[in-house]
Structures are given as C-alpha cells and as structure tokens.
Amino acid sequence: MTQRGRATRSTGRPRGGERPGGGERPRGGDLATRRKQLRDVIEPVVSAVGYDLEDLTVSRAGRRHVVRVIVDADGGINLDAVADVSRAVSAALDAAEEAGGDILAGEYQLEVSSPGVDRPLTLPRHWRRNVGRLVKVTTRGAGALPGQRGEQPTGDRQLTGRVVEADAERVVLDTDAGRSEWTYAELGPGRVQVEFSRLDEIEESNELDDTGETGDEDDFDDEDDVEDEER
Incomplete structure (x- = not known):
C-alpha cells in the first residue's frame, strides 16, 4: 500500500x-x-x-x-x-x-x-499528487476568485481550499466562496492541512477492525542533529 x-x-x-x-x-x-x-x-x-x-x-x-x-x-x-x-x-x-x-x-x-505532509507544493506534479487534499496557499493578485476575474489585483492573501484539479497550467480549488482557478504564477508554495475529522474516521475504522489491531504506526528514529546543512 x-x-x-x-x-x-x-x-x-x-x-x-x-x-x-x-x-x-x-x-x-x-x-x-x-x-x-x-x-x-x-x-x-x-x-x-x-x-x-x-x-x-x-x-x-x-x-x-x-x-x-x-x-x-x-x-x-x-x-x-x-x-x-x-x-x-x-x-x-x-x-x-x-x-x-x-x-x-x-x-x-x-x-x-x-x-x-509538511513539504511545500511548488511544482505542478506536487499539486497533482495532492488532488483531494485541503491546502493553504498564498495567492498573488485577484486570480480567479469567484466574481473577481478581470478586476485589478487585490494583493496577496491567504486562501484555504481543497484541490479539485491540477494540470500543467493551473489548479482548481474548492473554497468556502466557491471554486476558483489559479495559474501557478498566481500561487505561492502550498501547504497540505491536517484534517483531524478524517483522522478520527480512520481511528474509528481501525477500532472496528476484526483483528483488533489499530493499524501500522511509523516507528522511525528522530533524525540526527547535523551541522552546516546545504540546500
């Protein structure tokens, strides 16, 4: 899996x-x-x-x-x-x-x-691989907010929405104000949001598992402290 x-x-x-x-x-x-x-x-x-x-x-x-x-x-x-x-x-x-x-x-x-999940979404393939997830992103200008196409840019603003579609040119987000379409030039790095309601559903499903097991847990050691990291 x-x-x-x-x-x-x-x-x-x-x-x-x-x-x-x-x-x-x-x-x-x-x-x-x-x-x-x-x-x-x-x-x-x-x-x-x-x-x-x-x-x-x-x-x-x-x-x-x-x-x-x-x-x-x-x-x-x-x-x-x-x-x-x-x-x-x-x-x-x-x-x-x-x-x-x-x-x-x-x-x-x-x-x-x-x-x-904390890795920023910066490339089209990152957005495509997170279709269906809730994302927070900084938008540049008016973009494609519902009712604002064709208006002057309104400056940077934080937007939270679910990724509905993503291709090589643009992203479609489902927000509280409706669906909005953005080119990648209009978006800063996206951040996937942890949805606790979905985690609760997963935990409830695991509790009902016939085996009595609650699913696998990551058991990785913390990464060693290092010096002078170069990115």
Whole structure:
C-alpha cells in the first residue's frame, strides 16, 4: 500500500579513507560542490527506477557526511520502494567512488525518504499528487476568485481550499466562496492541512477492525542533529 506520509530508510556506510598505495583521500570541496556532484550521480538513478528526486541535501555530523534524498511518485511511495531506491543509490555511489570520483571521502550515512505532509507544493506534479487534499496557499493578485476575474489585483492573501484539479497550467480549488482557478504564477508554495475529522474516521475504522489491531504506526528514529546543512 502506498502512503503519502513519510517513509524512511537510513543506511550507514563506512568508507575507506585511504587511496591504494597509502595516503588520505583528499577532502576538498565545500558542501555545495558535493551536493552538485551527488545530484549528478543520484538523479539519473532515481529517474531510472521511475521516481522523481524531490530534494537532496548533504550535511556534516562530526567526521561523517549525512546524505538525505527525498523521492516521490504518482500515487505515493511505500517502504519497499524506498528500500529499492536506497540500494540503487548506494550502489551508484560505490561505483562512482571506485571510478575515482572524490564524492564522499570517509564515512557517510544515506537517508532515503518520501516527502512528509509538511513539504511545500511548488511544482505542478506536487499539486497533482495532492488532488483531494485541503491546502493553504498564498495567492498573488485577484486570480480567479469567484466574481473577481478581470478586476485589478487585490494583493496577496491567504486562501484555504481543497484541490479539485491540477494540470500543467493551473489548479482548481474548492473554497468556502466557491471554486476558483489559479495559474501557478498566481500561487505561492502550498501547504497540505491536517484534517483531524478524517483522522478520527480512520481511528474509528481501525477500532472496528476484526483483528483488533489499530493499524501500522511509523516507528522511525528522530533524525540526527547535523551541522552546516546545504540546500
């Protein structure tokens, strides 16, 4: 079963710090450079297995690098898919290092996860994948508020509505004032809203489950504190 919540897989991978013949592998390059090098290796791998690379960060935690990879797909991504991506990315990093690339000298930790509900909606595919969800967004100008098409822009305002449609050009939101249509240029980053009434319905359904179980719960460890994160 796919899920829109957060699925995470963390892999610690010690890496040799010595070159053949002795001597430390050089550790040059700042985090921004390493991030670009990592993206060049990782993005084709993620695309090849049918997913989108939504974000990639590289950080330092003491002597270790922490590489966080966020992937997604239409319909969401489950833990099995996250594990598959993690193995493919790890193998690609190994191959890049063996080919002589100085991407991540020393130890590193690879964390692959799906986007959480707090991830902003910034691209058409983000909106498309959240059709049916309640979203809060800042609108720029009058946009397509009911009764306002053709009027002068009224400035930025907060709007909450359910995503009814989303394609490559625009989003249709169902709001208290009616349905409104917006181009992406008229929208800031959208934020999915947690609907407690729906959570109550899910909990009630779980309580009525014949097995007596209340459903799976995420049991992931909190992420390690890291320093100098570069996005």
